[in-house]
Amino acid sequence: MSRSRGPRSRFRRVPTTLTFLGAAQTVTGSRHLLTTSSGRKVLIDAGLFQGRRELRDRNWAPFTSGKLDAVVLTHAHIDHTGFLPRLCAQGLVGRVVCTKATKELAGLLLPDSGHLQEEDARHANERGYSKHDPALPLYTAADGRAAVQRMEGFAYHTPVAVVDGVSVIFRRAGHILGSAFLDLRVDGKRILFSGDLGRYGTPLLADPEDPTPGAGFAGGGAEPIDAMLLECTYGDKTHPEEPAADQLTKAVGGAIARGGPLLIPAFAIGRTQELLFLWRRLEHEGRIPKVPLFVDSPMATDATPLYLQHPEDQSEGVRTLLEQQVRPLTPARLTFVRGGAESAKLLDRTGFFAVIAASGMATGGRILGHLERHLPSAAATVLLVGYQAEQTRGRLLQDGVKQIKMRGGMVQVRATVQTMSGFSAHADWKEEERWLSKAAPPGRVFLVHGEPAALEAQRVRLSAKGWRVEAPQPDATVAL
């Protein structure tokens, strides 16, 4: 475009735009590009696509949006941060801002993600199934560490001038430790990114704070919201009413009665700490006996103390136990297992004991060894505590298969498999309604981070209020 187009062009306003590079019509790969009227580029979240092959292939596509002035992260989950090491390694990133706890958790997650990428490439080379020769990792553990080095961690409620024309306040989302929704000012407009929104009244974390009023900006955050990005993971579902504590009490009781081990596949960050807190509380209340419990995961071992270092994210329940001098994440007979040799020794143990180990859907990690060892025993219990995606071992067990493929062999399933549905880190649509009711209707709403059916259900519901709502397609750009 020519730069001199006469005196009128000086008054032509270039609009602020938003491009939905990921988590559009799907739940992973969160990446939303803000371009300001002066051409500054800020990427909100830099997530990895996960799940189906055609989605994962998107992680390998060239990043065509050019150099980013800044990246702002809502929380540490890999589907919101796992693309950052790749962008940093390609020299495409200026500054990276997030909350303090997000930086700490990313310090565990991003190097580990790089390590897994290196392992994938190594397997591909060994078996010769890559299109590329040799197969290369998307990024390495060292790239993961380098990305963390670039991150600047801020407290909640502190206004951060990100780049010219863009400032942000991180506000507590109650989804995982350090998770935030973003209260942004972009070219003078107020834009709210929900990030992943947590739930009300969960055991471990404080509730999400209200979207309005906020604090820190001129106007106290009470000014209208021009645009909102709203996650819709549970846009068409509600969570069950039975409290997680009751379900866990029953599951532990049943497993003790069967006499064999209780195996709990769980994500190392978030779900493991929720389980530890509930377990401790149930022991404290005398609802379950003090029994041997092992957390067989180096990452969970490192992440757990962080949960006690951030009072801003703690629930009332956690604070109450702390006030009573009860260590809230340390059941009486808990052992953290870090080393591989200790973990292997645990496989020889007999009788009742409980093991929490990753991964949450039994797709990898140390839980596999425990499952392989104990699934053939009718005395053993497997407790599934999170969403089990299609085609994962967790889902197959949930569906009641009688034998299951594990590390090259078939394993008979005689153990009791139970599902506990009380855990979720995402608000369902009713909880989102409650959150939305605390703010004046936004000028526009963009629905993201949901499967198509969930997005459509939420679109219909919010449109019925007379709101201007859309669920953008991947790579769509809108002017704000």
Ligand SMILES: [Zn+2]
């Ligand atoms: Zn998340």
